[in-house]
Structure formats: structure tokens, C-alpha cells
């Protein structure tokens with residue numbers, strides 16, 4: 001099944017996406033399938049990999065990632081933000097084909113309990129620079145609204161937290177951490193990200209799984225202009241085609 005059809009169906013119904021059976025890379029199903037290559041079929045030698053849920057091995061592997069040289073890590077932190085990421089359900093007022101999640105709900109995803117809604121008519125950049133009201137608000141919470149054990153199993157005891165999560169910031173790698181634009185974390189895991197907000201514009205931070213992004217697992221940083229033309233977002237050219 002076409003992955004885009006799977007995504008479309010999930011977005012429409014609000015239910016969990018089906019598993020696509022389209023396992024292709026660059027349009028080819030891969031060396032294990034006869035139809036992948038025109039030439040004679042060759043049996044590739046595959047390395048033996050750890051189990052997909054072997055978190056300890058995956059963590060030990062990713063913990064070894066290093067920048068090839070010393071990285072310029074910002075040591076002064078002006079702004080500390082703490083984001084939790086979660087999947088949840090949105091109640092529907094009445095049964096509908098668009099509410100086919102558990103008990104007539106829609107699956108949703110959120111950061112700090114806010115499920116991101118992409119504006120339809122205007123981009124966030126337009127809204128900001130043209131002062132368009134009603135497109136976004138600037139009250140994204142810098143910390144999660146409810147405290148609980150963010151890395152533990154969260155069950156019905158969510159409202160009775162007894163433990164907390166404390167980061168040992170002394171163990172942060174400030175010498176040669178890898179420079180990344182994507183980072184993986186296990187369910188219940190956490191990552192610490194440090195960056196300099198020196199590129200003006202609107203930057204989405206979002207889940208890399210399309211279906212989760214579509215259900216709201218995103219937020220946006222609005223980085224304001226700096227000093228001078230080179231540090232400022234330039235207006236679109238007058239002949240920019242309109243959608």
C-alpha cells in the first residue's frame with residue numbers, strides 16, 4: 001500500500017495509521033527481492049543486528065556519537081526550555097468517520113500538551129512579518145503543564161506522581177557533541193539539545209514520523225531579526241508566485 005495513502009487515511013480517520021507494506025528505497029524494494037535488480041539475484045551478506053527493542057544496545061551505540069572535532073558549544077545558556085512529547089486522544093463531540101480512534105476519538109500528539117496546528121491560509125512567517133492576527137499565539141509553555149515521571153511508565157497514576165526526573169547536567173558533553181538536525185530517542189527517553197538561535201525566521205521542531213507530525217507533534221521557534229541586513233529575513237521578491 002502506498003505510504004501516502006496510509007498517511008491520508010490516518011489523517012482523515014484520526015485512527016492509528018495502518019502498516020504500509022511498501023518497503024522501498026529509491027523505488028526499489030531492496031537486494032533481498034528478485035525484482036529489485038535487473039541483473040542476476042545476489043545474496044547479500046547481512047550483518048546480524050540487535051533486536052529492534054534492544055534499547056540498551058541502541059543507547060550504548062548512540063552515546064558514542066562525537067563531533068569529528070571540538071564543537072563550539074554555547075556555554076552561556078540564556079533560555080532553558082523543557083519539552084515533553086506525548087501521544088494522546090482528542091474527544092469528538094459526536095461519532096464521525098473522522099473520529100475512528102479508540103472510543104470514537106482522534107489520535108493526537110503534542111509537545112508540552114499543545115497539539116500543533118499548521119495554519120492553513122498563511123505561513124507563520126507571513127503572519128509574523130505582516131502582523132496578521134489569529135494565526136498563532138506566543139504563549140507556548142516553556143515547561144510541561146503537569147509534572148510526572150516523564151521517563152517512566154505513565155499509567156493511571158499520572159495524577160499521583162511520586163518520582164521526578166533530574167538531569168545530571170555535569171555529564172553533558174560540551175567538548176565534542178555531534179552537530180545534528182535529527183535526534184532519536186526511545187519511548188520514555190530524553191535528549192538535551194543546545195543551540196544558538198542566530199538564524200532569523202520560523203523553525204519547526206517536530207517529530208520525524210509524518211503521521212505524528214500531522215497529528216500535532218510539533219512546535220515552532222520564532223527567531224527574530226538581528227542587526228543589519230545579513231541577520232534579517234528579507235521580504236519576498238515582488239514577483240514571487242502566489243499559491
Ligand SMILES: [Cu+2]
Nearest residue numbers: 207209212217
Ligand atoms: Cu513521533
